[in-house]
Amino acid sequence: MSDTAHSKALELLSESPYSHAGLVEALENIGFPHDEATDAADSCGADWNEQALQTAKKELYMYPYSYEKLIKNLEEWKDFTREQAVYATDSCGADWNEQAVEKLEYYIDFFDEMTREEMLQALADDGFTDEQIAYAAEQKKF
Numbered sequence: 001m002s003d004t005a006h007s008k009a010l011e012l013l014s015e016s017p018y019s020h021a022g023l024v025e026a027l028e029n030i031g032f033p034h035d036e037a038t039d040a041a042d043s044c045g046a047d048w049n050e051q052a053l054q055t056a057k058k059e060l061y062m063y064p065y066s067y068e069k070l071i072k073n074l075e076e077w078k079d080f081t082r083e084q085a086v087y088a089t090d091s092c093g094a095d096w097n098e099q100a101v102e103k104l105e106y107y108i109d110f111f112d113e114m115t116r117e118e119m120l121q122a123l124a125d126d127g128f129t130d131e132q133i134a135y136a137a138e139q140k141k142f
Contacts, residue, residue, distance in 0.1 A: 005032045005040035013046055017054035020046070021079035052080045052088035060094055064102035066127035070094070100128045100136035108140065116142060 005027055012018060012026055020041050027037035055078050056070060065073065067089055074085035100123060107119040114122070119142075123133045136142075
């Protein structure tokens, strides 16, 4: 592993959270060979659970998620392991009822052609529980 790849890995991690696979990909995109990128990610000392947690918080800041959708996003789009995604989702401090309210507000604001039933079904499809959906509907007097 080159010191340059290792240094760049540390620099990238200081700027934004990454999964192991995401860091390898970022290093490869910069031009490092796969082996060097992997070695740098392996030896950078990152706490991948903490990286997943920071990513979860960043995602929740930008967009409302249900518990299950956040896990799925962290796994499928951010390349964290299932265990890391669950850790992050369990540890992020999200109020899932409020996430449901925010998601319902999103539907109300941007999909005015949707009926009440369609919006509530969309919340269910997004992984919110019946209790969270009922809470959101009550909060929005919807």
